Amino acid sequence: MKIRHEIYDLAILGCGPAGLSSAINATIRNKKVIVIGSEICSPPLHKAQKVANYLGIPNESGGELLEKFMDHALSMNIEIINSKAEAINEVNGIYSILAGNELISTRTIIIATGVPYRSTLPREQFFLGKGLGYCATCDGPIYKGKDVVIIGHSHEAENEANFMAEICNKVYFLPIYKEPGKVDPKIEIVKSQPVRIIGEEYVEGLELEDGVIVKVDGLFVLGAETAPDRLIPGLEISDNHIRVNRNQETNLPGVYAAGDCTGPPYQIAKSVGEGQVAGLNASKFSTNS
Amino acid sequence: MKIRHEIYDLAILGCGPAGLSSAINATIRNKKVIVIGSEICSPPLHKAQKVANYLGIPNESGGELLEKFMDHALSMNIEIINSKAEAINEVNGIYSILAGNELISTRTIIIATGVPYRSTLPREQFFLGKGLGYCATCDGPIYKGKDVVIIGHSHEAENEANFMAEICNKVYFLPIYKEPGKVDPKIEIVKSQPVRIIGEEYVEGLELEDGVIVKVDGLFVLGAETAPDRLIPGLEISDNHIRVNRNQETNLPGVYAAGDCTGPPYQIAKSVGEGQVAGLNASKFSTNS
Numbered sequence: 226m227k228i229r230h231e232i233y234d235l236a237i238l239g240c241g242p243a244g245l246s247s248a249i250n251a252t253i254r255n256k257k258v259i260v261i262g263s264e265i266c267s268p269p270l271h272k273a274q275k276v277a278n279y280l281g282i283p284n285e286s287g288g289e290l291l292e293k294f295m296d297h298a299l300s301m302n303i304e305i306i307n308s309k310a311e312a313i314n315e316v317n318g319i320y321s322i323l324a325g326n327e328l329i330s331t332r333t334i335i336i337a338t339g340v341p342y343r344s345t346l347p348r349e350q351f352f353l354g355k356g357l358g359y360c361a362t363c364d365g366p367i368y369k370g371k372d373v374v375i376i377g378h379s380h381e382a383e384n385e386a387n388f389m390a391e392i393c394n395k396v397y398f399l400p401i402y403k404e405p406g407k408v409d410p411k412i413e414i415v416k417s418q419p420v421r422i423i424g425e426e427y428v429e430g431l432e433l434e435d436g437v438i439v440k441v442d443g444l445f446v447l448g449a450e451t452a453p454d455r456l457i458p459g460l461e462i463s464d465n466h467i468r469v470n471r472n473q474e475t476n477l478p479g480v481y482a483a484g485d486c487t488g489p490p491y492q493i494a495k496s497v498g499e500g501q502v503a504g505l506n507a508s509k510f511s512t513n514s
Numbered sequence: 515m516k517i518r519h520e521i522y523d524l525a526i527l528g529c530g531p532a533g534l535s536s537a538i539n540a541t542i543r544n545k546k547v548i549v550i551g552s553e554i555c556s557p558p559l560h561k562a563q564k565v566a567n568y569l570g571i572p573n574e575s576g577g578e579l580l581e582k583f584m585d586h587a588l589s590m591n592i593e594i595i596n597s598k599a600e601a602i603n604e605v606n607g608i609y610s611i612l613a614g615n616e617l618i619s620t621r622t623i624i625i626a627t628g629v630p631y632r633s634t635l636p637r638e639q640f641f642l643g644k645g646l647g648y649c650a651t652c653d654g655p656i657y658k659g660k661d662v663v664i665i666g667h668s669h670e671a672e673n674e675a676n677f678m679a680e681i682c683n684k685v686y687f688l689p690i691y692k693e694p695g696k697v698d699p700k701i702e703i704v705k706s707q708p709v710r711i712i713g714e715e716y717v718e719g720l721e722l723e724d725g726v727i728v729k730v731d732g733l734f735v736l737g738a739e740t741a742p743d744r745l746i747p748g749l750e751i752s753d754n755h756i757r758v759n760r761n762q763e764t765n766l767p768g769v770y771a772a773g774d775c776t777g778p779p780y781q782i783a784k785s786v787g788e789g790q791v792a793g794l795n796a797s798k799f800s801t802n803s
Contacts, residue, residue, distance in 0.1 A: 242569060245569055246567075246569045246783055249567050250567050250781075250783075253566060253567050277538070277542060277590075278535075278539050278542050278790065279570070279786075280531060280534055280538060280583050280786045280789070281568070281570070281571055281579060281582040281786075282570055282571070282582075282586075283585075283586045283589055290570065293570040293571075294569050294570050296572075297569055297571075297572040300572055301566075469760075470760075471758075471759075471760060488760075490790070490791060490794050492539075492790055492791075492794070494535055494539075494783075494786045494787045494789070494790040495787045495790050495791050496787070497568075497569045497570075497783045497786070497787055498783045498784045498785070498786055498787015498788060498790075500783070501567065501779070501781055501783040501784050501787075502779060502781075502784050505779050505781070
């Protein structure tokens with residue numbers, strides 16, 4: 226575990242349009258900013274063939290736009306790390322963010338993590354904490370010497386699967402994204418779609434599309450965006466999105482949200498605008514705190 | 515008076531970042547859109563030497579950005595007229611907008627008129643309708659054969675001053691903007707700053723910085739942006755700005771607002787984002803109405 230001893234004014238979760246807009250606006254206000262992003266900053270935008278409604282840049286692909294956005298942020302020497310916030314807690318007005326193997330301290334947070342993850346399996350929420358988990362490094366040790374199945378939503382899940390392979394008896398890995406990379410040869414790759422969780426009170430297995438049931442003690446859903454209210458306990462959610470007011474304030478002091486995670490329309494200009502408002506208001510808050 | 519007989523889906527007041535963003539988004543939704551703008555679409559942005567915080571376009575002057583924005587809108591063949599809304603009323607869900615000498619009918623309106631005009635003279639609001647007016651073509655005829663003083667906020671005031679020169683006995687014109695153009699030679703140009711309105715119940719004159727009192731029957735403040743709640747009766751204002759929710763809806767059905775007129779921060783990305791949300795929601799409303 227690496228601990229960053231300096232306290233940031235602002236930590237931004239997400240490097241899509243909302244996150245980067247927050248970052249440039251707070252940086253212009255001379256704030257110490259860190260962006261905790263992932264490899265692809267906005268998967269939905271990355272896939273857009275053509276974007277015509279971001280005023281001033283009439284006709285580029287989503288990928289080209291993202292590159293322009295990233296170039297803008299990098300031209301201001303903004304610190305961007307490729308990592309993912311896994312847990313956040315607050316003591317005396319300072320938030321500690323566990324991201325990968327780092328601990329980051331900050332006065333304010335902007336959540337800009339994009340379209341929120343929705344449970345995809347029936348009764349997924351019921352089994353949460355009853356054999357189902359979203360963080361291997363957090364809950365993994367419970368399954369030492371046992372069998373688990375991992376549903377991987379992105380390449381990020383591979384590292385976590387490898388971590389589990391070291392401590393578990395047997396790891397099944399079910400990648401539901403394109404072109405999965407290599408994992409520990411001890412891991413058994415499953416090429417099917419998950420259909421439902423087997424079990425009464427606790428997870429006992431996972432039924433697949435082809436009818437096969439994988440019998441396990443634990444099920445992990447990894448590499449998907451962590452639901453914000455699991456990340457920051459007490460964060461108010463409304464209709465699966467983070468509840469914010471017109472200042473982009475959430476119900477928690479010093480915690481702001483911007484972009485798709487605050488609700489539709491899922492559009493770039495809306496995200497960039499909200500990112501700006503969040504960035505300016507977080508800057509003001511960090512000065513006064 | 516020219517009456518446009520077709521009914522627009524959306525009329526946008528203002529051609530700054532919020533107005534143009536609304537326009538491109540509604541046009542992409544195949545809506546029939548008209549933008550009622552002025553010669554300089556966003557005077558504060560037009561003056562900005564450098565803008566660094568509009569994500570994706572890192573380093574241009576305000577003027578260059580405005581040009582990019584306008585080019586984007588024109589590339590979509592959006593109809594933009596150089597005029598100003600002076601009065602709006604609603605019958606059976608259709609709004610009629612009096613703009614210059616045209617009457618425009620529309621299902622929805624987006625107000626994107628920028629930083630709201632603030633009364634600058636003491637007791638200005640008190641004298642409104644008691645010898646003080648904001649629209650020459652509306653109230654002018656009352657002053658036929660009488661003396662009036664006009665405080666001009668922009669070049670737009672010159673046409674109105676010329677109109678008054680035709681009907682009044684004497685017109686004093688006090689331009690408080692840079693490089694005023696030529697007006698009717700019958701008009702007496704006053705080169706001083708206004709200090710206070712003279713009168714008890716009605717306007718009797720205007721006191722100037724140099725101590726001179728111009729005795730008149732009427733006072734007009736022209737070429738400034740019309741306060742939105744004077745434009746649309748019943749529009750809810752909060753702290754001098756149009757009250758909107760996160761959908762950019764005002765308290766009136768089919769009427770949206772975006773950008774500086776909804777409150778600070780007075781920033782481009784915020785305006786463009788709000789314009790997008792207003793444009794998309796107005797499009798939806800016009801489809802259902």
